[in-house]
Amino acid sequence: MVTMRRVWLVGALVVLTGPLITWTNFLRTHRLEVPASPTENDQPQLAAYWRFLAAARPLVPSGSSYTIKAPTPDDETQLFMLSAGLYADVRPYPATYVWQPQPGGGSEAKYVLVYGAPECPADAPSMHIVNGGAVCVRDKR
Amino acid sequence: MTVLAYVLAYALVPLFGLSLASSIDSRSARIGFAFLAGALLLTIEATVFTMFGIRWSIVGLSLPLLIASGIVLLRGSESPSPRRQAGRGRHEAERSAGEGRKRESPLIRLRHLLPRLRESEGLSIVIIAIAILHFLLSILTTQSINPDYVLFWGTKSVHFALARALDAGYLLSPFAPPRIDYPPLLPIVQAWGLLFSQQMPWITAAAMSAVWLMAAVPVINWLTGSIHATAFWTAAIAASLAFCGSGGNAEAMLVMYISVGAAAIVARRTSIAGIAFAGAMLTKEEALVTIGAILVGVLIHDRGIRRAAILAASPAAGASVWFAFQKRFGMHVGYDRVTFTHTFHWDNLPVIVREAPKSLAAGCWGLSWLIPLAIVLCIAVKRPRSLARAIPLLLPIPILFAFFVYLYLQYESSLAMKMWWILPRLSQPALSLMILGAAFASSDRMPRHD
Numbered sequence: 001m002v003t004m005r006r007v008w009l010v011g012a013l014v015v016l017t018g019p020l021i022t023w024t025n026f027l028r029t030h031r032l033e034v035p036a037s038p039t040e041n042d043q044p045q046l047a048a049y050w051r052f053l054a055a056a057r058p059l060v061p062s063g064s065s066y067t068i069k070a071p072t073p074d075d076e077t078q079l080f081m082l083s084a085g086l087y088a089d090v091r092p093y094p095a096t097y098v099w100q101p102q103p104g105g106g107s108e109a110k111y112v113l114v115y116g117a118p119e120c121p122a123d124a125p126s127m128h129i130v131n132g133g134a135v136c137v138r139d140k141r
Numbered sequence: 142m143t144v145l146a147y148v149l150a151y152a153l154v155p156l157f158g159l160s161l162a163s164s165i166d167s168r169s170a171r172i173g174f175a176f177l178a179g180a181l182l183l184t185i186e187a188t189v190f191t192m193f194g195i196r197w198s199i200v201g202l203s204l205p206l207l208i209a210s211g212i213v214l215l216r217g218s219e220s221p222s223p224r225r226q227a228g229r230g231r232h233e234a235e236r237s238a239g240e241g242r243k244r245e246s247p248l249i250r251l252r253h254l255l256p257r258l259r260e261s262e263g264l265s266i267v268i269i270a271i272a273i274l275h276f277l278l279s280i281l282t283t284q285s286i287n288p289d290y291v292l293f294w295g296t297k298s299v300h301f302a303l304a305r306a307l308d309a310g311y312l313l314s315p316f317a318p319p320r321i322d323y324p325p326l327l328p329i330v331q332a333w334g335l336l337f338s339q340q341m342p343w344i345t346a347a348a349m350s351a352v353w354l355m356a357a358v359p360v361i362n363w364l365t366g367s368i369h370a371t372a373f374w375t376a377a378i379a380a381s382l383a384f385c386g387s388g389g390n391a392e393a394m395l396v397m398y399i400s401v402g403a404a405a406i407v408a409r410r411t412s413i414a415g416i417a418f419a420g421a422m423l424t425k426e427e428a429l430v431t432i433g434a435i436l437v438g439v440l441i442h443d444r445g446i447r448r449a450a451i452l453a454a455s456p457a458a459g460a461s462v463w464f465a466f467q468k469r470f471g472m473h474v475g476y477d478r479v480t481f482t483h484t485f486h487w488d489n490l491p492v493i494v495r496e497a498p499k500s501l502a503a504g505c506w507g508l509s510w511l512i513p514l515a516i517v518l519c520i521a522v523k524r525p526r527s528l529a530r531a532i533p534l535l536l537p538i539p540i541l542f543a544f545f546v547y548l549y550l551q552y553e554s555s556l557a558m559k560m561w562w563i564l565p566r567l568s569q570p571a572l573s574l575m576i577l578g579a580a581f582a583s584s585d586r587m588p589r590h591d
Contacts, residue, residue: 009372038291039288041284
């Protein structure tokens with residue numbers, strides 16, 4: 001029994017060398033700070049989407065409606081999926097859903113979240129620049 | 142404040158599950174299991190509430206479960222179970238010895254207390270604490286938060302909390318989240334936290350995955366009777382969970398329910414196993430395959446159907462709660478997770494063999510597999526009879542791997558990438574079974590639970 005105890009303990013310590021090396025590498029390449037998004041250090045692209053959506057959120061009131069414009073259908077799909085949690089109390093009109101363009105292209109939405117280059121659609125001229133893009137507002141909604 | 146309120150909500154969960162944990166004679170294991178059982182009861186209750194059109198509220202969800210726990214605890218204090226009484230007898234003796242010591246100085250009392258903890262037990266506790274901290278900090282520093290959490294698990298939680306219901310309208314909406322067929326335990330528990338915090342503390346809510354590991358540790362220790370094996374199990378599972386990015390998704394819950402259930406089978410605590418398996422079935426669809434494989438092990442071990450039938454009934458009842466909800470709201474009834482084409486691509490076989498070791502690294506170069514495997518092989522040579530009691534844990538491992546191969550042979554494209562993404566997570570219950578199997582086979586303290 002004493003031998004088995006030792007085997008388990010030595011084994012556990014050996015297993016913990018994996019996390020030790022992970023942490024050594026992490027602390028060598030990262031500064032310890034409060035992360036700006038839940039996937040900050042693991043999924044940089046998702047983190048960039050998240051930071052943009054979080055920055056735009058205060059400009060979109062609860063109960064209104066939004067759509068997302070982005071450079072590619074993949075960007076729009078992932079941004080829309082992420083936005084469902086951050087914009088749960090806002091009505092969604094996705095321009096792209098699961099990589100498919102949607103009828104209307106989100107033209108019904110009052111707020112247009114533009115990811116990337118801050119360029120508003122012609123029918124949503126009022127622009128607020130945010131981190132990662134812009135929030136454009138359609139006047140007549 | 143949001144974070145504190147969210148954490149407070151989780152602190153209440155063990156109170157909900159005390160009614161199902163009262164037979165456990167170890168206090169820490171009782172609290173740990175009460176957390177797992179409390180999450181299960183909360184899920185069932187919240188689902189049933191929605192089916193009957195009752196909106197969720199903190200009081201509405203808490204009260205029935207607290208009353209149930211209260212009644213069981215009151216009955217327990219009037220007529221303690223033989224198991225608890227045996228435990229109490231021990232405590233009484235310790236207390237009277239302690240009263241004798243009351244006259245001693247605090248330093249002398251400390252000296253009496255410390256030798257109880259052997260050096261190796263102290264080291265085990267330190268290992269357990271480091272392992273849990275590793276998983277927790279990996280999530281808090283966002284190294285191990287799963288993308289699925291921000292894409293659909295957390296999203297569902299926010300919508301459910303906002304609707305104060307298991308919002309079928311959202312699940313069936315034209316812009317539904319992915320995986321609407323996934324069982325509801327995790328989103329319901331996360332939404333429960335949101336009822337308190339009002340806003341989603343995204344990183345904190347993901348970090349709660351570590352609480353599940355923390356809850357399971359004393360239960361595993363109690364069931365295996367070995368703090369040393371528990372320390373190894375905790376180190377291995379924490380390394381694997383962090384490696385797989387299990388913050389915020391349902392992996393931690395699934396592994397904990399399966400592990401506790403499987404260990405309880407060998408420890409002959411059938412009711413504990415049944416409750417844990419019901420929790421697993423309401424957590425993730427993958428539970429179906431793992432529990433099925435474990436039940437095959439039980440059938441072979443027992444050479445009879447009785448215990449396997451009892452153990453099958455509980456997860457079936459758990460799943461039926463979710464299926465009843467699906468039927469009630471016109472959703473597709475059942476699990477959609479795995480698609481079988483039954484067209485086998487045999488040229489996938491070399492890719493499977495080549496990629497599997499990389500996917501089984503579990504955050505420690507696969508040592509968490511190799512060490513218990515070496516222990517099992519050693520026992521198989523030296524005292525093969527000891528392996529018999531671990532059959533329900535060890536037999537499912539080849540069955541599960543055969544299932545993975547069967548599944549991967551049907552993949553049409555990008556097999557290596559998909560294996561790298563899925564297999565580390567999918568293999569975690571098997572990893573846990575391997576460690577627990579080795580722990581039970583190498584232990585001579587099993588009769589404790591009989």
